[in-house]
Amino acid sequence: DAKTTQPNSMESNEEEPVHLPCNHSTISGTDYIHWYRQLPSQGPEYVIHGLTSNVNNRMASLAIAEDRKSSTLILHRATLRDAAVYYCILRDVQEGNTDKLIFGTGTRLQVFP
Amino acid sequence: GAVVSQHPSRVICKSGTSVKIECRSLDFQATTMFWYRQFPKQSLMLMATSNEGSKATYEQGVEKDKFLINHASLTLSTLTVTSAHPEDSSFYICSARGDDRGSSSPLHFGNGTRLTVT
Numbered sequence: 159d160a161k162t163t164q165p166n167s168m169e170s171n172e173e174e175p176v177h178l179p180c181n182h183s184t185i186s187g188t189d190y191i192h193w194y195r196q197l198p199s200q201g202p203e204y205v206i207h208g209l210t211s212n213v214n215n216r217m218a219s220l221a222i223a224e225d226r227k228s229s230t231l232i233l234h235r236a237t238l239r240d241a242a243v244y245y246c247i248l249r250d251v252q253e254g255n256t257d258k259l260i261f262g263t264g265t266r267l268q269v270f271p
Numbered sequence: 272g273a274v275v276s277q278h279p280s281r282v283i284c285k286s287g288t289s290v291k292i293e294c295r296s297l298d299f300q301a302t303t304m305f306w307y308r309q310f311p312k313q314s315l316m317l318m319a320t321s322n323e324g325s326k327a328t329y330e331q332g333v334e335k336d337k338f339l340i341n342h343a344s345l346t347l348s349t350l351t352v353t354s355a356h357p358e359d360s361s362f363y364i365c366s367a368r369g370d371d372r373g374s375s376s377p378l379h380f381g382n383g384t385r386l387t388v389t
Contacts, residue, residue, distance in 0.1 A: 176284070190375045194377075194380075196315075199362075199385070200382050200383065201275075201277070201364045201365075201366070201380035201381050201382045201383045202315070202364070202366075202380045203376070203380070204377035204379070205378060207375060209375070225307045245314070249375065257303070257368065258298065258305055258317055258320055258376075259305070259317070259366070259378055260317060261307075261315040261316075262314060263314050264314060
């Protein structure tokens with residue numbers, strides 16, 4: 159399975175933008191880039207995903223490098239409720255693959271008031 | 272959005288007993304469910320993948336006779352921790368996927384079950 163590398167932790171102040179990086183240099187052409195986050199004592203929550211083009215939704219934006227070897231999750235205005243562990247995961251949905259999500263260590267985001 | 276319900280949210284049991292955890296997809300049919308375990312301050316570790324009506328596929332190092340998985344219907348999968356020991360104390364999380372393989376749609380996760388074995 160292609161691996162991802164993320165910083166262990168990051169900090170932000172409330173109302174400021176946050177850029178969470180992810181490196182995935184061994185990504186294959188059929189790997190989607192998924193982001194999930196996990197709040198304390200809860201199951202993971204889907205944030206966003208993309209393949210090649212940048213993506214926006216109500217929670218965040220995903221910027222994908224042209225060579226797809228890295229991506230950045232952007233929270234436009236961090237709130238205290240965004241404090242969580244953010245996981246960047248590659249997912250290959252081709253038929254014949256198990257389509258399972260393998261979690262790395264993620265980035266623990268702290269948000270200060 | 273799709274909801275996955277896990278029950279119980281917390282359970283305490285004595286060493287040597289068995290505990291069953293349920294994972295239900297509330298508004299979609301889950302052809303595939305995944306079971307994860309998470310120790311404090313660590314990431315989620317995939318334990319097994321279950322497909323409705325067939326045997327679960329366990330990840331390397333996970334004892335299939337200790338962690339029994341049953342996916343008898345399209346909305347319910349269960350994980351039974353048999354002969355539990357204190358080292359089985361952990362946060363168990365399930366996730367489910369509908370019959371949309373190949374679409375890259377997200378997986379839906381339950382809120383986890385905190386198991387404490389005394």
